[in-house]
Amino acid sequence: MLLHLLSNSLVMVYQYLFGPVPSRRLGVSLGIDLVPHKTCSYNCIYCECGKTTELTTERAEYYSTDAIILEIDDYLSTHPKLDFITFSGSGEPTLHSGMGRIARHIRENFPEYRIALLTNGSLLTDPAVRAEAADVHVVVPSMDAVSESVFKKIDRPCSSISAADVLSGLITFRKEFKGEIWLEIFIVPGLNDTEEELLFLRDAIAEIRPDRVQLNALDRPGIYDWITTPTKEEMEIIADSLGFPGIDIVEGLQSRSDIASFSQDVRESILGTIRRRPCTIDDLSRILGLHPNEVRKYIDPLLAEGCITEERETRGIFYRPR
Numbered sequence: 001m002l003l004h005l006l007s008n009s010l011v012m013v014y015q016y017l018f019g020p021v022p023s024r025r026l027g028v029s030l031g032i033d034l035v036p037h038k039t040c041s042y043n044c045i046y047c048e049c050g051k052t053t054e055l056t057t058e059r060a061e062y063y064s065t066d067a068i069i070l071e072i073d074d075y076l077s078t079h080p081k082l083d084f085i086t087f088s089g090s091g092e093p094t095l096h097s098g099m100g101r102i103a104r105h106i107r108e109n110f111p112e113y114r115i116a117l118l119t120n121g122s123l124l125t126d127p128a129v130r131a132e133a134a135d136v137h138v139v140v141p142s143m144d145a146v147s148e149s150v151f152k153k154i155d156r157p158c159s160s161i162s163a164a165d166v167l168s169g170l171i172t173f174r175k176e177f178k179g180e181i182w183l184e185i186f187i188v189p190g191l192n193d194t195e196e197e198l199l200f201l202r203d204a205i206a207e208i209r210p211d212r213v214q215l216n217a218l219d220r221p222g223i224y225d226w227i228t229t230p231t232k233e234e235m236e237i238i239a240d241s242l243g244f245p246g247i248d249i250v251e252g253l254q255s256r257s258d259i260a261s262f263s264q265d266v267r268e269s270i271l272g273t274i275r276r277r278p279c280t281i282d283d284l285s286r287i288l289g290l291h292p293n294e295v296r297k298y299i300d301p302l303l304a305e306g307c308i309t310e311e312r313e314t315r316g317i318f319y320r321p322r
Helices: 063-076 097-111 125-132 148-155 163-176 194-207 231-241 264-276 281-288 292-304
Strands: 004-006 009-013 017-023 027-033 084-088 117-121 138-141 181-184 212-215 308-314 314-322
Touching: 017 063, 017 292, 027 063, 027 231, 063 194, 084 097, 084 281, 097 117, 117 148, 125 138, 138 163, 148 163, 163 181, 163 194, 181 194, 264 281, 264 292, 264 314, 281 292, 281 314, 292 308
Parallel strands: 027 084, 084 117, 117 138, 138 181, 181 212
Antiparallel strands: 004 009, 017 027, 308 314
């Protein structure tokens, strides 16, 4: 934790917490980032955080568990209004070996808050990971494909991970887990929206028995510009084909500027930096000392308001003043 000077105002900056941010699935969510950017067991072609730089299945204490808990205690002591506290961020949170301890700490000391885990589900084959996730209220695992070939094209996992193992882990987790499972399927047109793949997904959903199924699609630029966003009508057809009652099609965000933690000083600092030179999210994060997901909280409304534009270049998405 530190106090950072932005636009002549002191702003509290956390190293492991970000937000609160409005989530299309979880409402107002305080994020907890457990692993360094971009440490993950997948290298998904649609990831908004960019390409995976540390592709691994090795669990470790990537950041000090004690330090993360210290930040949580400091922030939650102010009794913020939140819908969820969410393990998410720059990589796969279940890779952090202290995740279970952190979840238990929140439940025991701040029982008024619900905890969510956003995970690719790849480590749920591990009984230790399933045991640690037991203290979470809602687990949102992803399953983008069942066939091995499509799974590898979309999620590009570590070589030790197979689609069959991921499905088996999810089925076992469902049998043990007492909380809610919201299964996410990210639609990549031309890959997992074929009749064959949707039939595989339909059968998998029936085996996993999630509480909800959520269809997601690209909301902001990913790694590759050839990935398109399905129309609302196409998403509805896909939802109907999966045979699960009341599938959620993830869409619509409340304005990020309506979030209580939204700072006009941070907004102006981001705008001022971009006016001096075009920047990526990572550039702004490094220059301003903010978490990348915290920067995104301000970039989205600036884009929506027409204050800035985005342009894909070799090093990533650059933001410029309009």
